[in-house]
Amino acid sequence: QSxxxxxxxxxxxxxxxxxxxxxxxxxxxxxxxxxxxxxxHPGNAPKLMIYEVKKRPSGVPDRFSGSKSGNTASLTVSGxxxxxxxxxxCNSYAGGNSYVFGTGTRVTVL
Amino acid sequence: EVQLVESGGGLVQPGRSLRLSxxxxxxxxxxxxxxxxxxxxxxxxxxxxxxxxxxxxxxxADSVKGRFTISRDNANSFLYLQMNSLRVEDTxxxxxxxxxSGRHFDPWGQGTLVTVSS
Numbered sequence: 001q002s003x004x005x006x007x008x009x010x011x012x013x014x015x016x017x018x019x020x021x022x023x024x025x026x027x028x029x030x031x032x033x034x035x036x037x038x039x040x041h042p043g044n045a046p047k048l049m050i051y052e053v054k055k056r057p058s059g060v061p062d063r064f065s066g067s068k069s070g071n072t073a074s075l076t077v078s079g080x081x082x083x084x085x086x087x088x089x090c091n092s093y094a095g096g097n098s099y100v101f102g103t104g105t106r107v108t109v110l
Numbered sequence: 111e112v113q114l115v116e117s118g119g120g121l122v123q124p125g126r127s128l129r130l131s132x133x134x135x136x137x138x139x140x141x142x143x144x145x146x147x148x149x150x151x152x153x154x155x156x157x158x159x160x161x162x163x164x165x166x167x168x169x170x171a172d173s174v175k176g177r178f179t180i181s182r183d184n185a186n187s188f189l190y191l192q193m194n195s196l197r198v199e200d201t202x203x204x205x206x207x208x209x210x211s212g213r214h215f216d217p218w219g220q221g222t223l224v225t226v227s228s
Contacts, residue, residue: 001172003154034213038155045205045221046147046155051214089155093213097160097169099145104154 004028004090004102011108012080020105022073022090028100034093035073037066041086049088050075077107085109112136112217114206119222122196130222132189132206140164140184143209146191148202149221156202159191160209174200196226 004024012018022035029035035053038046048057050066053073063078073092077084090102118130132144145160159170159180168180179192189206203221210216 003156032213036212036214038215040155045218046215047218048214048216051210051216052212055212057216091155091157091215097143097162097167098171099157099160099213101147101155101157 001028001094001098001100004092004100006088006090006102006105008103009106009108011110012077013110014080014082016080017076017078018080018107019074019076020088020090020107022075022092022102024071024092024100026071028094029068029071029073029092032093032095033068035066035068036091037064037075038089038091039084039086040089046089080109082109112208114208114217114219116204116206116219116222119204119224121225121227123228124196124198124226126196127192127194128196128224130191130193130204130206130224132191132219134187134189134206134208137208139182139187143167144182144189145207145209145215146180146189147205147207147215147218148200148224149205150199150202153202158204161189193224196224198226200224201226 037050040046053068054066113135146158177195206219207215
C-alpha cells in the first residue's frame, strides 16, 4: 500500500488560510468517507483534528475544516495562528481493516 | 481521561525480537479495536497493524507481515506487538492508538522508541 500524496510544505501569514491536499487512488479511499487528519508538533504524538472527512472533535477550533472530492481530500486552516505551525498527516481507511497515511505536510506560519 | 502508555522499546540487534506493550486507561478497552502506528526518525507516520475488540480480526501492513504479531489482553486492558526478525528499517517510534467508530485514531500514546542496530 503506497502512502497518500501530500505536498511537503505549505505556508501562510498569520490570519491567512492554507489548504493541504491529500491524493490517492480509488482503492485508497474506496467508497468510504473515512478520511481523518492529524496534527503533530515536534516531539509530540499526533493529535486528531478532523475525522470522517469533515467532522471536528470537540476542542478543535472551527478554523480547521475538511473536504473530499473524488480521490483527493483537503484540510483547510483558516485564520492561521502561530500554534498551527506543525506537521499534518491525512489518513484513509482503505478497506479490509487496513489504513494508509499521507506523506505529511509541514505548515509554516510566516 | 483516556490514556495510552507504551513500553518495551529499546536497542536491539538485527534479527532479534522485541515485545511492545500498551496499557490503556479511561475507557472500556474491550469495546474498541486497537492499532499500532510507527514513525521512523524524521519521517512520516506508517500504519503497522490493527486488532478488533475480540481479536477475531487482525491485519498487518505488508512491511511487517509474517514478522510482527499483534495481540491484546482485554481483562487487563493491554495491547501488545511482538516483533521478530527485526530489521534496521524497523527503527521507529511506535505509537499505540485507539480506533474509533469513524475509523479514526484517537487518542495516541506518547510512543516507545525501537532502535535496530548492530
